[in-house]
Amino acid sequence: MKKPGIADIAESLRVSKTLVSMVLNGYGDKHGISALTQRKVILKAAELNYQPNRVARGLRLGKSNIIGLVVADISNPFYAYIARYIEGYVSAAGYNLMICNTHEDVEKEKAIIQMLREQQVDGVIVATSSSDPMDFVRLQEEKYPFVLIDRCFKDLKMNAVITDNYSGAFEAVEHLINMGYQRIGHITLTPDYLSTLTERKLGYMNALRKHKIKPSQKHILTIPFSDIKAELRNKLISLLKGPNAADALFIGNNNLTVSCLEVLNDLKIRVPQHMAILSYDDIELFNVNSPSITAVAQPLEAMCEQSVSILIDNICRKSDPSFVPRLVVLKSKLIIRQSCGNDFNKLIINK
Amino acid sequence: MKKPGIADIAESLRVSKTLVSMVLNGYGDKHGISALTQRKVILKAAELNYQPNRVARGLRLGKSNIIGLVVADISNPFYAYIARYIEGYVSAAGYNLMICNTHEDVEKEKAIIQMLREQQVDGVIVATSSSDPMDFVRLQEEKYPFVLIDRCFKDLKMNAVITDNYSGAFEAVEHLINMGYQRIGHITLTPDYLSTLTERKLGYMNALRKHKIKPSQKHILTIPFSDIKAELRNKLISLLKGPNAADALFIGNNNLTVSCLEVLNDLKIRVPQHMAILSYDDIELFNVNSPSITAVAQPLEAMCEQSVSILIDNICRKSDPSFVPRLVVLKSKLIIRQSCGNDFNKLIINK
DNA sequence: TCATAAATCTAAACCGTTAAAGGGGTTCAA
DNA sequence: TTGAACCCCTTTAACGGTTTAGATTTATGA
Numbered sequence: 008m009k010k011p012g013i014a015d016i017a018e019s020l021r022v023s024k025t026l027v028s029m030v031l032n033g034y035g036d037k038h039g040i041s042a043l044t045q046r047k048v049i050l051k052a053a054e055l056n057y058q059p060n061r062v063a064r065g066l067r068l069g070k071s072n073i074i075g076l077v078v079a080d081i082s083n084p085f086y087a088y089i090a091r092y093i094e095g096y097v098s099a100a101g102y103n104l105m106i107c108n109t110h111e112d113v114e115k116e117k118a119i120i121q122m123l124r125e126q127q128v129d130g131v132i133v134a135t136s137s138s139d140p141m142d143f144v145r146l147q148e149e150k151y152p153f154v155l156i157d158r159c160f161k162d163l164k165m166n167a168v169i170t171d172n173y174s175g176a177f178e179a180v181e182h183l184i185n186m187g188y189q190r191i192g193h194i195t196l197t198p199d200y201l202s203t204l205t206e207r208k209l210g211y212m213n214a215l216r217k218h219k220i221k222p223s224q225k226h227i228l229t230i231p232f233s234d235i236k237a238e239l240r241n242k243l244i245s246l247l248k249g250p251n252a253a254d255a256l257f258i259g260n261n262n263l264t265v266s267c268l269e270v271l272n273d274l275k276i277r278v279p280q281h282m283a284i285l286s287y288d289d290i291e292l293f294n295v296n297s298p299s300i301t302a303v304a305q306p307l308e309a310m311c312e313q314s315v316s317i318l319i320d321n322i323c324r325k326s327d328p329s330f331v332p333r334l335v336v337l338k339s340k341l342i343i344r345q346s347c348g349n350d351f352n353k354l355i356i357n358k
Numbered sequence: 359m360k361k362p363g364i365a366d367i368a369e370s371l372r373v374s375k376t377l378v379s380m381v382l383n384g385y386g387d388k389h390g391i392s393a394l395t396q397r398k399v400i401l402k403a404a405e406l407n408y409q410p411n412r413v414a415r416g417l418r419l420g421k422s423n424i425i426g427l428v429v430a431d432i433s434n435p436f437y438a439y440i441a442r443y444i445e446g447y448v449s450a451a452g453y454n455l456m457i458c459n460t461h462e463d464v465e466k467e468k469a470i471i472q473m474l475r476e477q478q479v480d481g482v483i484v485a486t487s488s489s490d491p492m493d494f495v496r497l498q499e500e501k502y503p504f505v506l507i508d509r510c511f512k513d514l515k516m517n518a519v520i521t522d523n524y525s526g527a528f529e530a531v532e533h534l535i536n537m538g539y540q541r542i543g544h545i546t547l548t549p550d551y552l553s554t555l556t557e558r559k560l561g562y563m564n565a566l567r568k569h570k571i572k573p574s575q576k577h578i579l580t581i582p583f584s585d586i587k588a589e590l591r592n593k594l595i596s597l598l599k600g601p602n603a604a605d606a607l608f609i610g611n612n613n614l615t616v617s618c619l620e621v622l623n624d625l626k627i628r629v630p631q632h633m634a635i636l637s638y639d640d641i642e643l644f645n646v647n648s649p650s651i652t653a654v655a656q657p658l659e660a661m662c663e664q665s666v667s668i669l670i671d672n673i674c675r676k677s678d679p680s681f682v683p684r685l686v687v688l689k690s691k692l693i694i695r696q697s698c699g700n701d702f703n704k705l706i707i708n709k
Numbered sequence: 710t711c712a713t714a715a716a717t718c719t720a721a722a723c724c725g726t727t728a729a730a731g732g733g734g735t736t737c738a739a
Numbered sequence: 740t741t742g743a744a745c746c747c748c749t750t751t752a753a754c755g756g757t758t759t760a761g762a763t764t765t766a767t768g769a
Contacts, residue, residue, distance in 0.1 A: 073477075081457070087435070106432070107455065127411065265642065272646070
């Protein structure tokens with residue numbers, strides 16, 4: 008009593024496997040199978056509790072109807088939301104989604120993408136942690152459909168959906184300057200090959216320059232990615248002391264901001280009274296926290312929609328030579344909340 | 359120039375497919391293939407950039423080496439962390455993980471589990487949204503390996519890893535009582551068939567009774583799951599007014615708590631001075647928020663470890679009649695932070 | 710020298726499904 | 740009455756691996 012297959016239905020009805028296959032796939036009419044026979048097939052399938060084997064189907068068809076999503080850390084709300092939105096669009100398009108987590112490990116990322124290919128997953132969306140575009144160049148040469156999301160490689164023609172990190176950062180820092188802050192610190196991460204972070208830093212520096220503030224290395228804190236909390240606790244102090252102590256922080260991503268908030272809390276430094284905070288990436292916490300945190304919000308839902316649509320287009324036109332990789336750059340949006348003070352406060356403080 | 363297969367390697371070396379398969383799977387020695395031939399096969403595979411087709415392999419072997427995880431909402435940090443931990447254990451055990459999101463939709467949950475089965479996924483871990491155990495009973499009859507996590511069905515012998523929601527809630531509410539609160543409200547969700555929530559409610563009521571406080575329906579707010587924020591905004595007021603206004607809230611899950619914090623913030627009600635807050639489920643936000651939120655933390659990592667280990671055991675002993683379903687119940691832990699005040703505060707307030 | 714064993718490799722079946730091509734029988738028009 | 744068209748279905752051959760059950764060659768021992 009092993010699982011019934013199409014052959015068992017065929018046998019017990021004395022018809023061919025092909026006929027059963029056609030009927031169960033809804034092509035009965037198309038192939039002129041009589042209504043009676045069709046009914047019999049469907050009834051027998053139900054009777055035997057037949058369940059199609061998608062692996063066999065996939066082998067024959069050369070496709071799996073699955074799309075892969077590869078992210079560095081699914082417990083980071085940024086990626087968790089990406090996963091959720093992508094799931095929505097993928098499933099609306101009739102595909103299934105396989106979400107994989109790399110723990111920010113480049114080797115694991117490679118292995119997972121390889122695994123997804125071997126699994127005949129039709130295409131992948133990747134928020135890569137890698138600094139090395141070679142794997143993706145190769146993937147592209149082999150015509151395996153993929154889309155990079157959030158992080159991409161400059162100057163290479165591949166499918167990618169990103170946001171304009173430079174102007175997002177530029178506007179954010181300009182906002183701080185307009186609010187009257189003069190000594191604006193920046194916190195970012197190493198390794199610094201992630202295009203997102205370097206662009207945010209550049210936006211920060213150029214915004215300062217535009218307003219005749221000279222960027223100072225002393226105001227830039229670079230935290231090793233591997234141990235954010237401890238390192239922040241050590242290094243943040245340096246920004247808080249002396250005549251050049253920062254009066255505002257532009258922080259490169261949500262994880263850094265969360266840790267900063269914890270440390271500032273511990274040090275009894277009040278936001279925004281003693282220190283203004285502006286974060287790149289907006290997560291729910293920032294809205295709930297008191298004070299709520301002003302943040303640069305990336306249009307996650309639009310990013311996901313675009314990624315899925317590009318990927319599916321790529322999958323469908325896999326071997327169409329006229330298909331050209333698409334790069335979509337979306338705008339971020341500054342969400343002004345309480346953590347940078349408000350004009351009223353600033354007026355009082357400045358007096 | 360389509361993708362090379364095992365047959366292409368075999369052909370170009372004038373050996374059999376069998377031999378190639380054996381060598382590439384590392385069984386060359388076992389089958390006495392000469393070292394020279396083995397080397398040639400491996401070199402040729404590299405030369406042709408051969409990539410195994412796991413679908414074909416899976417078809418023949420009847421297994422996919424994939425484990426499925428089905429959650430209601432991957433953007434909920436509770437599930438996001440579960441996903442991350444499970445990924446870790448699954449991948450340490452040599453399996454791949456496929457994470458799927460149901461958007462809390464019972465029908466979609468059914469469809470996804472069905473899809474995973476058809477995909478020959480070896481087994482699934484499910485945080486079900488369903489009130490109806492029938493699908494799982496059927497799954498069990500058909501010997502498809504699965505483990506329920508977080509939510510399970512009472513009185514049914516199936517693999518499940520849950521926490522003791524009743525005592526978690528009981529202890530939490532007792533803590534509030536010990537801190538001096540007398541009019542403790544409870545916020546929970548409909549639909550109320552989720553065992554987790556009803557048990558937490560029961561724990562709440564019995565803790566009150568034990569301390570001679572009569573539970574009052576007026577102190578229990580039941581929020582429809584579909585529209586938490588708006589409904590909370592409407593209904594929360596009723597707990598805040600009149601002589602019986604609550605002085606503390608025991609809140610049934612993290613989502614409810616987040617929304618509560620927002621509403622209380624808007625209403626300028628200060629925590630814990632005007633209202634103590636204790637949440638079931640601990641998320642990062644609660645640690646960062648000021649005041650930090652006292653919460654009942656479930657041992658997520660242990661839950662995930664257990665689930666994976668039970669599932670894999672089940673997979674390996676799929677047709678072993680001596681395999682009996684396992685139920686693991688873990689203890690939650692109360693993490694005391696600032697949102698219920700501290701003894702010092704209480705002394706002052708009580709005076 | 711012949712039988713046996715060991716070493717090395719192979720042919721064919723198999724997993725469950727689908728695509729391509731085809732094949733009897735009936736009906737209809739010329 | 741012959742050919743074409745149509746209806747309803749079947750045969751065969753993939754898809755890309757793994758497994759089973761040998762087959763061939765060479766070495767070994769009596």
